[in-house]
Amino acid sequence: MADFFGVSEKTVNAWKKAHPEFLQSTTRGKMMADAEVADRLYQRALGYSHPAVKIMQFEGAPVVVPYTEHYPPDTPAASLWLRNRQPWKWRDRTQHEIMGENGGPIESISTVTNDPIEAAKIYAKLMNL
Template sequence: MTAKGKASAKPVGRPSRYKEEFCEQAKKLCRLGATDKEMADFFGVAVSTLNLWKKNHPQFSESLKAGKQMADAEVAEKLFQRATGYSHPDVHISNFQGLITQTPITKHYPPDPTSMIFWLKNRRPDLWRDKPEPEGDDGKVLPVKVEISVKDARIRDDDQPNAKQAAS
């Protein structure tokens, strides 16, 4: 309080370590796949401080989003290439009797079934999930009812050799 009874405009607490150049650095870190924990370590702050910077500095938050979107788009493109197959130019280098030759070639990679499955299950789970679940009239998933009789359980137990018989 000043002499006239008004509150002073002096900030309370430690000054922020945030700097404007952190925006570009954070964007580059996100492009490399850095997590919030890794970025906090890079800037020498706690994750909670990084979260505070996101909240108090919209340009910092936007640079993080932009970096993550660019990295995600690049990974999605590579996954799509793996799922659909692709070709690229290359050079074959060979050595025959001391003569080194370089031959331009095109390498072909066939579609990868695992990438196809991953892509389809994530992009269209309504059509490609492993086990479609039955839905009720209200759109909610109905529980699957499994019934087993005591007779079925006994038959299964009789099919399994018990430990004493197996030991002899």
């Protein structure tokens, strides 16, 4: 916006502080732009169709042929939409909390053993088996 008005960013920020209606207007503009992008992302995620025309030539004369252009659903767009709208369901990483006995801290193992039976006992204790 500063470039458009030919001023510095600092000046635009001062205008926002001095003129609440200017701040509200810029905020509304950002919200409208965000809504438009969200709508387009949504359409891309689901796939969409729209009327279009092809212009061809037949025996030297232009011919306009109407048709419906179809764009199939876009998996990355759907994934982005879902990860942002419902992160608790769709996030890429899941968190696992590991606890010791009765929900307490995990006890450290101070001795390393080569005995498979002893190692199994330690493992079973750590896993509360």
